[in-house]
Amino acid sequence: xxxxxLNHYAGGPGIGKFMRAFHLAKAWAEEGHETTxxxxxxxxxxxxxxxxxxxxxxxxxxxxxxxxxRYSGNGVGRVLNMADYCVxxxxxxxxxDLAAPDVVIVSSPHPFAIFPxxxxxxxxxxxxxxxxxxxxxxxxxxINGTSPWHPFxxxxxxxxxxxxxxxxxxxxxxxxxxEHVKQVVRKPPPCVYVPNGANPGAGEAKAxxxxxxxxxxxxxxxxxxxxxxxxxxxxxQGIPNALDRLLNAVSVLNGDGNAGKxxxxxxxxxxxxxxxxxxxDDLQLSNVAFFPTVPYHEAMWLIQNSDVGYAGAxxxxxxxxxxxxxxxxxxxxxxxxxxxxxxKASHDPVSEAGCGIVTGSDQPSDxxxxxMSLETATAEERAEIGQRGRAYAAEVHDYGxxxxxxxxxxxxxxxxxx
Numbered sequence: 001x002x003x004x005x006l007n008h009y010a011g012g013p014g015i016g017k018f019m020r021a022f023h024l025a026k027a028w029a030e031e032g033h034e035t036t037x038x039x040x041x042x043x044x045x046x047x048x049x050x051x052x053x054x055x056x057x058x059x060x061x062x063x064x065x066x067x068x069x070r071y072s073g074n075g076v077g078r079v080l081n082m083a084d085y086c087v088x089x090x091x092x093x094x095x096x097d098l099a100a101p102d103v104v105i106v107s108s109p110h111p112f113a114i115f116p117x118x119x120x121x122x123x124x125x126x127x128x129x130x131x132x133x134x135x136x137x138x139x140x141x142x143i144n145g146t147s148p149w150h151p152f153x154x155x156x157x158x159x160x161x162x163x164x165x166x167x168x169x170x171x172x173x174x175x176x177x178x179e180h181v182k183q184v185v186r187k188p189p190p191c192v193y194v195p196n197g198a199n200p201g202a203g204e205a206k207a208x209x210x211x212x213x214x215x216x217x218x219x220x221x222x223x224x225x226x227x228x229x230x231x232x233x234x235x236x237q238g239i240p241n242a243l244d245r246l247l248n249a250v251s252v253l254n255g256d257g258n259a260g261k262x263x264x265x266x267x268x269x270x271x272x273x274x275x276x277x278x279x280x281d282d283l284q285l286s287n288v289a290f291f292p293t294v295p296y297h298e299a300m301w302l303i304q305n306s307d308v309g310y311a312g313a314x315x316x317x318x319x320x321x322x323x324x325x326x327x328x329x330x331x332x333x334x335x336x337x338x339x340x341x342x343x344k345a346s347h348d349p350v351s352e353a354g355c356g357i358v359t360g361s362d363q364p365s366d367x368x369x370x371x372m373s374l375e376t377a378t379a380e381e382r383a384e385i386g387q388r389g390r391a392y393a394a395e396v397h398d399y400g401x402x403x404x405x406x407x408x409x410x411x412x413x414x415x416x417x418x
Contacts, residue, residue: 001411002099003028003035004092004126006117007107008068008085010039012058016046017235017296018327021107023199025061027403034062036098040085041065044078047295055097064098074271079152082110089116093123100124103410105171106163107131111156114163127413130167131194132177135322136160142319143240164188169413171406173325175347180322192409195349196325197402198334198393205300205335213298216267216291220305223263228287229375230263231340232306234299235328237270241312242362244272244279245342249367251283261375264288264310267302304335307382308374311350315343315362323347332356333393336386340370349397355389 005021012022025035041051052065066088071077092098104126106117114130121128137156140146146153164170164185171194172178178191208217223230237243243266250264264285266276269292280288294302303309309332313324324345332339333349339356341348350356357370374382 001033001102001407003033003103003105004038004098004101004120005035005105005107006038006089006113007109008040008082008113009043009045009109010037010063010107011045011047011296012037012061012063013296014047014058015039015052015056015063016043017299018045019199019296020196020327022058022061023197023399024403024406026059027400028407029060030400031404031407033407034099036062036064036101038064038066038089038092040068040081042068042070043081044071066092082112086112086116089113090119092116092120101126103127103129105129105131108133108136108163111136111159111163114159114166118162118166127168127410128166129169129171129410129413130163130189131171131173132181133173133325135174135177135180135319138180139240139319142316143314161185169409171409174323176322190409190413192406194402194406194409195397196327196330197397197399198330199399204297205304206297207301208294208298210294210298212267212292213294213302216265216289216294216302217305219263219289219291220265220302223287224305226260226263228261228263229308229371230265230306231308231310231371232265232267232303233310233312233328234303234331235268237266237268237273237276239272240314241270241272242314242342243276243312245314245362245364246310246312246367247276247279247283247285247288248364249371250285250288252364252368253371254283254285254287258372258375259287262287262371265291265302265306267291267299268293300331300335303331303337306337308371309335309337309339309356311339311341313341313343313362315360317344320345320348324349330393330397333389333397336383336390338374338382338385339389340367340374342367342370349392350389352396353389353392355385355392 010021011018056063068084104121137153170191181188342362344360359366
């Protein structure tokens with residue numbers, strides 16, 4: 001089969017840190033199926049500030065960069081970048097260098113690509129798959145506190161209902177999302193659970209060479225010599241990541257005389273970064289260090305050389321009642337790190353693997369207790385906890401297994417019901 005995979009923020013080696021599209025496409029290629037990944041030529045998750053070329057191959061996976069303007073932050077420019085991507089996707093019908101697809105998969109870091117995806121599937125008489133990553137607009141309302149009557153939220157709601165009605169299959173990264181789909185539309189399409197995965201051997205860790213990576217490594221090694229427990233949070237620093245609660249937890253620990261026992265590495269950037277730095281200064285947190293985003297392979301090195309992975313998020317039952325699928329949790333598991341997850345979800349891999357502490361709360365006092373619980377554990381005990389995560393990821397979250405399950409569900413979907 002020929003599969004077209006539309007993912008605005010798709011990554012891959014030398015492209016960006018979100019590797020899902022690459023791993024799935026590579027696994028499908030090994031099964032004899034050709035996948036083309038359509039990614040925005042510019043987006044904020046790229047490894048370099050330079051736009052992607054219109055056509056690029058990475059380890060046998062074809063990437064097509066779709067024209068999309070530059071932007072910064074989460075304002076109008078980013079929305080226009082989404083619109084550019086969708087308009088460019090509509091124009092794919094005119095490309096003579098692209099073989100007609102048998103399947104069009106629309107991944108939803110935002111849901112709006114379902115419109116060109118649906119149009120392309122109809123034109124090519126292909127199956128249409130809508131892949132749920134985040135629940136739009138539920139996540140926007142619950143996490144960001146946006147009014148349910150905001151025009152953007154209303155547009156997301158219309159888009160979501162349309163996607164479920166026209167798709168032949170829904171692929172969901174959230175174990176309980178089937179129930180959500182049933183609540184949105186009367187006649188839901190079949191769903192298949194296809195979580196984020198871990199691919200041992202892929203995205204190999206490399207010692208940092210970027211300016212930010214070298215600085216983060218130097219701080220890590222200094223703390224290591226001082227015998228501190230090193231906790232790391234890599235990736236986005238936005239409202240959903242709730243790192244303000246982590247900083248308050250560190251303040252609690254420092255107030256109890258534990259400042260010299262822990263070091264916190266925050267590696268990444270986002271809309272909350274400047275506010276977090278001000279908060280850290282106000283709280284006089286000398287054991288918290290901020291570093292800009294580093295390439296994925298450097299981030300993996302920093303993770304592997306830390307002691308604990310922190311999966312920052314707000315504890316919002318309305319969102320996480322359908323489960324979670326954080327990329328960083330898979331990275332932590334693959335690295336064998338014990339994990340702190342400051343929320344309660346209906347399904348979460350940390351609880352299922354027994355590879356860390358799920359606090360059930362994002363209160364600073366609860367986060368602080370979980371950090372000290374791992375600080376007082378021996379290195380051998382932490383390694384044993386981390387090993388459970390590594391073994392679980394290899395068994396349950398192997399991308400080869402996930403890709404095969406996905407493909408079987410796609411092949412079994414009945415196009416005539418659309």
